[in-house]
Amino acid sequence: MPGIDAVARLAGVSTATVSRALSGNGHVSPATRIRVQEAARQLGYVVSSPASSLASGRTKNIGVVVPFLNRWFYSSVLEGAGAALLRNGYDLTLYGLAGGADERRSVFEHFLLRKRVDAVLALTIELTNRELQSLLDLQKPIVGIGGPLVGVPTLSIDDVDVARRATDHLLGLGHRRIGMIGGESGFELDFHLPTNRRSGYEFALRQAGLEPDPGLFRPADFTITGGYAAARLLLEHPLTRPTAVFAASDEMALGCMLAARDLGLNVPRELSVIGIDGHEYAEFFGLTTMAQYPGRQGEQAVEMLMDQLHPGRREAAPANVPLPVELVVRGSTAPPPA
Amino acid sequence: MPGIDAVARLAGVSTATVSRALSGNGHVSPATRIRVQEAARQLGYVVSSPASSLASGRTKNIGVVVPFLNRWFYSSVLEGAGAALLRNGYDLTLYGLAGGADERRSVFEHFLLRKRVDAVLALTIELTNRELQSLLDLQKPIVGIGGPLVGVPTLSIDDVDVARRATDHLLGLGHRRIGMIGGESGFELDFHLPTNRRSGYEFALRQAGLEPDPGLFRPADFTITGGYAAARLLLEHPLTRPTAVFAASDEMALGCMLAARDLGLNVPRELSVIGIDGHEYAEFFGLTTMAQYPGRQGEQAVEMLMDQLHPGRREAAPANVPLPVELVVRGSTAPPPA
DNA sequence: CTGAAAGCGCTAACAT
DNA sequence: ATGTTAGCGCTTTCAG
Numbered sequence: 001m002p003g004i005d006a007v008a009r010l011a012g013v014s015t016a017t018v019s020r021a022l023s024g025n026g027h028v029s030p031a032t033r034i035r036v037q038e039a040a041r042q043l044g045y046v047v048s049s050p051a052s053s054l055a056s057g058r059t060k061n062i063g064v065v066v067p068f069l070n071r072w073f074y075s076s077v078l079e080g081a082g083a084a085l086l087r088n089g090y091d092l093t094l095y096g097l098a099g100g101a102d103e104r105r106s107v108f109e110h111f112l113l114r115k116r117v118d119a120v121l122a123l124t125i126e127l128t129n130r131e132l133q134s135l136l137d138l139q140k141p142i143v144g145i146g147g148p149l150v151g152v153p154t155l156s157i158d159d160v161d162v163a164r165r166a167t168d169h170l171l172g173l174g175h176r177r178i179g180m181i182g183g184e185s186g187f188e189l190d191f192h193l194p195t196n197r198r199s200g201y202e203f204a205l206r207q208a209g210l211e212p213d214p215g216l217f218r219p220a221d222f223t224i225t226g227g228y229a230a231a232r233l234l235l236e237h238p239l240t241r242p243t244a245v246f247a248a249s250d251e252m253a254l255g256c257m258l259a260a261r262d263l264g265l266n267v268p269r270e271l272s273v274i275g276i277d278g279h280e281y282a283e284f285f286g287l288t289t290m291a292q293y294p295g296r297q298g299e300q301a302v303e304m305l306m307d308q309l310h311p312g313r314r315e316a317a318p319a320n321v322p323l324p325v326e327l328v329v330r331g332s333t334a335p336p337p338a
Numbered sequence: 339m340p341g342i343d344a345v346a347r348l349a350g351v352s353t354a355t356v357s358r359a360l361s362g363n364g365h366v367s368p369a370t371r372i373r374v375q376e377a378a379r380q381l382g383y384v385v386s387s388p389a390s391s392l393a394s395g396r397t398k399n400i401g402v403v404v405p406f407l408n409r410w411f412y413s414s415v416l417e418g419a420g421a422a423l424l425r426n427g428y429d430l431t432l433y434g435l436a437g438g439a440d441e442r443r444s445v446f447e448h449f450l451l452r453k454r455v456d457a458v459l460a461l462t463i464e465l466t467n468r469e470l471q472s473l474l475d476l477q478k479p480i481v482g483i484g485g486p487l488v489g490v491p492t493l494s495i496d497d498v499d500v501a502r503r504a505t506d507h508l509l510g511l512g513h514r515r516i517g518m519i520g521g522e523s524g525f526e527l528d529f530h531l532p533t534n535r536r537s538g539y540e541f542a543l544r545q546a547g548l549e550p551d552p553g554l555f556r557p558a559d560f561t562i563t564g565g566y567a568a569a570r571l572l573l574e575h576p577l578t579r580p581t582a583v584f585a586a587s588d589e590m591a592l593g594c595m596l597a598a599r600d601l602g603l604n605v606p607r608e609l610s611v612i613g614i615d616g617h618e619y620a621e622f623f624g625l626t627t628m629a630q631y632p633g634r635q636g637e638q639a640v641e642m643l644m645d646q647l648h649p650g651r652r653e654a655a656p657a658n659v660p661l662p663v664e665l666v667v668r669g670s671t672a673p674p675p676a
Numbered sequence: 677c678t679g680a681a682a683g684c685g686c687t688a689a690c691a692t
Numbered sequence: 693a694t695g696t697t698a699g700c701g702c703t704t705t706c707a708g
Contacts, residue, residue, distance in 0.1 A: 001453075003685060014695045019687055026688085029693060049452035050391035051685035054700045059388065061431070061454075069417040070618070075408040082407070082434040086441050091449060093399070093431045096420040103424050111429060113339075114387035115701095116399075225622045261599075280408070284563045341701060352679045357703055364704085365677060389701035392684045453685095 002043040011039035022047065053115070061091040062305060063117035065107070067125050068098050072251075072279055073294050074123055077145055080298030081121060088306055093117060097125065108134040119305045122149060124193075141308035143301045148192060155301050157292050157323045159193055163200025163246070166274050166290050169327055170244040171208045174335045175272060178205065179216040179242035181230045181252045194219070197248045197276070216242055220252050227255025235263055235271070243336035244272035250279035250289050257285060257332060268334035278328065286331035297323055340381040349377035360385065391453070399429040400643060401455035403445070405463050406436050410589075410617055411632050412461055415483055418636030419459060426644055431455060435463065446472040457643045460487060462531075479646040481639045486530060493639050495630050495661045497531055501538025501584070502545075504612050504628050507665055508582040509546045512673045513610060516543065517554040517580035519568045519590045532557070535586045535614070554580055558590050565593025573601055573609070581674035582610035588617035588627050595623060595670060606672035616666065624669035635661055 008015045013032055020026035021036035028036070039045075053059045062085055066074050078094075085092045093116060095107045108131045112120065120135060124146025127135070135142055136151060144154035170178050180201050183194025202212040218234050220226035227247055234256075235241045247253035253275030257267050265271045275282065278291025300323070306313070346353045351370055358364035359374035366374070377383075391397045400423055404412050416432075423430045431454060433445045446469045450458065458473060462484025465473070473480055474489060482492035508516050518539050521532030540550040556572050558564035565585055572594075573579045585591035591613030595605050603609045613620065616629025638661070644651070 004687095005685085015686075016688080016696080017694055020694085023687085027693060032693080046448060046451040048392070048685055049454045050388045050397065051453075051700090052687075053388035054386075054392050054702085055685075055687040057687095057700080069407075069420070070410060070413040072408060075413045078432075079407040079434060079436060082432060083437045083441065086434070086437060086444065086449070091431050091433075091452075091454065093429050094416075094420060095429075096417060096424070098417060099421045099424060103421065106424065110384060111424070113384040114429075115339075115389075116387045116429065224619060228622070281562060284566070342703095343701085353702075354680080354704075355678055358678085361703085367677060370677085386701055389684090390703075392686085393701075393703040395684080395703095 002045050004045070004047070006043055007036065007039045007045045010043060011036045059116055059118050060089060061093055061117050062119050062121060062302075063093050063095055063112055064121045064123070065095045065097060065112075065125060066123045067096075069096055073146075073277070076294035077123055077298040077301075080295030081302050082298070084299040084302035088302065090118075090302075112138060118309055119143075121145065121301055121305065122152070125149075141305055143304045145297055145301050146193070153304065155297055155304070155323060157325050159196035160200040160203065161322075162276060162290050162292075162325050163197040163248070164204040165200075165325075165327060166246050166276060167201045167204035169274060169288070169329070169333065170246060170272060171204060173244070173272065173333060175242075175244040176210060176336070177213075177216065177242040177244070178210075179218070179234045179245045181218050181220050181227055181234065181245060181247040181256060183248050184219040184221060194248065201246055215240070220255075222249045222252060224251045224255040224258070227252030228259045229255070231256035231259035232263070235259060235265065241271075243270075244274070244333070247273065247275045250275035250277035250282045250287060253287055253289070253332075254279075254281065254285055257287065268332050270337055272333040272336070274333055278326075282328070283330070288330045288333040289328050290325050291328045292323065292325045340383050342383070342385070344381055345374065345377045345383045348381060349374045395453075397454055397456050398427060399431055399455050400457050400459060400640075401431050401433055401450055402459045402461070403433045403435065403463060404461045405434075407434055411484075411615070414632035415461055415636040415639075418633030419640050420636070422637040422640035426640065428456075428640075450476060456647055457481075459483065459639055459643065460490070463487075479643055481642045483635055483639050484531070491642065493635055493642070493661060495663050497534035498538040498541065499660075500614060500628050500630075500663050501535040501586070502542040503538075503663075503665060504584050504614060505539045505542035507612060507626070507667070507671065508584060508610060509542060511582070511610065511671060513580075513582040514548060514674070515551075515554065515580040515582070516548075517556070517572045517583045519556050519558050519565055519572065519583060519585040519594060521586050522557040522559060532586065539584055553578070558593075560587045560590060562589045562593040562596070565590025566597045567593070569594035569597035570601070573597060573603065579609075581608075582612070582671070585611065585613045588613035588615035588620045588625060591625055591627070591670075592617075592619065592623055595625065606670050608675055610671040610674070612671055614663075616664075620666070621668070626668045626671040627666050628663050629666045630661065630663045 004015045004018050008018045018036050021028045021033045082092050097104050119141040122144045142152045144152045148154050182198045185194050205212050218230035220230040245256050247256055253273050256273050260267050260271045275289040278289055282289045342353045342356050346356045356374050359366045359371045420430050435442050457479040460482045480490045482490045486492050520536045523532050543550050556568035558568040583594050591611050594611050598605050598609045613627045616627055620627045
C-alpha cells in the first residue's frame with residue numbers, strides 16, 4: 001500500500017499538492033492535477049481514511065440509526081440512502097437498535113461518539129429525550145426520516161393528508177361504511193403516525209358528512225398477521241360490516257384481503273380494500289394503495305445531509321417539500337354493492 | 339470532548355496507561371485500571387476512532403458487502419450480524435451492490451481499500467474474479483455467507499441435503515408425483531444454490547425409485563410473483579399435475595399456494611406445498627418449510643471473524659459445522675388424495 | 677506495572 | 693500554484 005509521499009515522489013510534487021489534487025480542496029493547476037492523478041492511479045494509491053480523518057476532522061462516513069432491518073420500509077430507505085451515499089463518496093455505518101436496551105444505550109453513549117461519522121440519519125424511531133440529546137450533542141448534521149424528531153429536520157410524508165386521500169378514494173367510489181385498520185400506539189414506532197393516519201381518515205369522513213364510528217376502527221401491528229386478525233373482527237358481522245376498509249399499511253391491507261377471502265367475501269365486489277405504502281407485493285395482490293417511495297426518501301435525506309456538509313456545493317435541495325405519495329388504483333377497490 | 343490526556347491528568351497517570359487500561363492491551367494494575375475507568379466515565383471520554391486506528395492499524399469496524407437489502411434473507415443476516423458486532427464493540431459499514439456497475443466497481447477499488455475495515459463479510463454474491471481478488475488483496479479476514487467463494491471460508495447450509503430432506507418429507511407422506519419450483523441460474527444470485535437444490539430433489543426421488551420428470555420442474559426468480567407464475571404452469575393440466583410441490587424458497591412456495599387457491603385446488607388436500615427458508619410469513623400461511631436461521635448465520639459469521647481478529651480470545655468456534663436447518667411441518671403438506 | 681517519546685499518514689495553515 | 697511544517701489524538705516500543 002503506497003502512501004501519499006510515494007505518489008508525491010512519482011509525480012514530482014509535494015504531499016500537500018497531492019492531497020489538494022486528489023481531494024479537490026485548494027487550487028492545483030490542471031496539468032499537475034492530471035500528473036498526480038496518473039501517479040496515484042499507477043501506484044494504486046487510496047487515501048488512508050483514519051489518517052485523513054485525524055488530520056481533517058472529516059470522516060466521509062454517515063451513521064444511520066435504524067430500529068429494524070427486516071421491514072420493507074426500513075430496508076428500502078436504507079437501500080436508497082446507501083446508493084446515494086456511495087455516489088457521494090461516503091460510507092454508511094449502520095446502527096441497528098433491534099437488540100436489547102444495553103446495546104441500544106451503547107450506540108448512543110459510545111459508538112456514535114467515536115468521531116466516526118460526519119452526520120447521522122435517523123429512521124423513524126421514537127427516541128428518548130436522553131438519546132435525542134446525545135445526538136444533538138454530537139453537534140453534527142442530523143436528518144430524520146418518518147417520525148418527527150423534535151429539533152431535527154425531518155423528511156416525512158403527510159400522514160394526515162395521505163389517509164384523507166385514501167379515504168376520499170373510497171368515498172368517491174360511493175362507500176359510506178368505511179372501516180379502518182390502524183396502528184397501535186406501540187412504543188416501537190413513532191407515536192404520531194398511527195394517530196395522524198386515523199385523523200386523516202376521520203377528517204375525510206366528516207367532510208363527507210359522515211360521523212366516524214369507533215366500532216369500525218381496529219388497531220393492529222402493521223403486519224399481515226395483525227391485519228388479518230383485525231379484519232376478522234371488523235368483518236365478522238354481515239349486517240354491521242363495512243363495505244370498504246382503509247388499512248394504514250399495505251401489509252395490514254393484504255391481511256385484510258386474505259381475511260375477506262377466508263370469510264367468502266369477494267374483493268372488490270363485496271369489500272374494497274386500500275392500503276398505504278406501495279409495498280412490492282401490492283401489485284401482485286392487486287392492492288390499491290397510496291404509494292410512498294422509501295428508496296427516494298433515503299436518497300433525499302442524503303441530499304439534505306450533503307447540503308449541510310458541503311454548503312454551496314450546489315444549490316441546496318429545497319427543504320420541507322412534502323414527499324410525494326401517489327394513489328395507485330388496482331383491483332381491490334370498486335363501488336360498493338348495490 | 340475530552341482527550342486521552344485529560345483522562346490521564348485526572349487519573350494521575352500517563353496517557354500510555356490510560357490507553358492500556360481502557361483497551362485491555364497490556365498490563366495495568368487493577369487499582370489504576372479502576373481509577374482510569376472512573377476518570378474516563380466522569381469526563382465522558384470516548385476514544386477517537388480515527389486517532390486510534392491511525393496509531394494501531396485497527397479500526398474496530400467490519401465491512402459487509404450485500405447484493406440487496408430489501409430481501410428477507412439478506413436483511414435478516416444483516417440484523418444478526420449487526421447485533422453480534424455491536425456486542426463485540428465493532429461497527430458495521432454497509433456496502434450495497436444493488437447500484438450500477440460503476441458504483442459496484444468503486445466499492446471494490448476504492449471504498450474497501452481506505453483502511454476503514456478490519457475484515458469483510460460477504461453475503462451471497464457472485465463475485466467476478468477481479469472483485470474476489472481485490473478482497474483477497476486486502477489481506478484481511480473474510481467470511482462469506484451463502485454462496486461458496488473460492489478461497490474464502492464460507493458459512494452455508496447444505497443445499498443438496500436440505501432439498502433432499504424437503505423432498506423426503508413429501509415422499510414420506512406418500513407422494514409420487516412431486517414437482518419443483520427451482521431457481522433460475524440468474525447472475526444475481528449464486529450459481530450453485532439453484533443447481534444444488536435441484537440435485538437434492540432429484541437425488542431424493544431416485545432414492546425412492548422415481549425418475550425425475552423434467553416437465554415437473556419450473557424455474558422462477560425466488561419471489562412470490564415468480565412462484566405464482568411457475569405454479570400456474572405446473573398445475574394447469576389436471577391430469578398431469580403433481581400432487582405435491584417443493585419450492586426452493588418460501589416466497590415461491592407462497593406463490594404456489596396462492597396459485598393453487600386460484601385454480602380451486604385445496605392445499606393440502608389436493609396439493610401439498612413445502613418451501614425453504616422459515617420466512618416470517620410462512621407461519622401465517624401455514625406453510626411447511628425447511629427453516630434456516632439467517633439471523634444466526636449472521637451471528638455465527640461474526641464469531642468466525644472475531645476468532646480470526648482476536649486469536650486465543652477464547653476457544654475458537656468450530657468452523658465448518660453445517661448450519662442447522664429444521665423441518666417445520668405446518669398445514670400445507672399432507673398425504674396425497676386417494 | 678508504568679512513563680517517555682516516537683510515530684501512524686495525512687491535511688491545512690503559513691510561506692513563498 | 694506549490695512547498696514547508698506543525699499537528700490531528702492515539703498506540704506502542706523501549707526503558708526503567
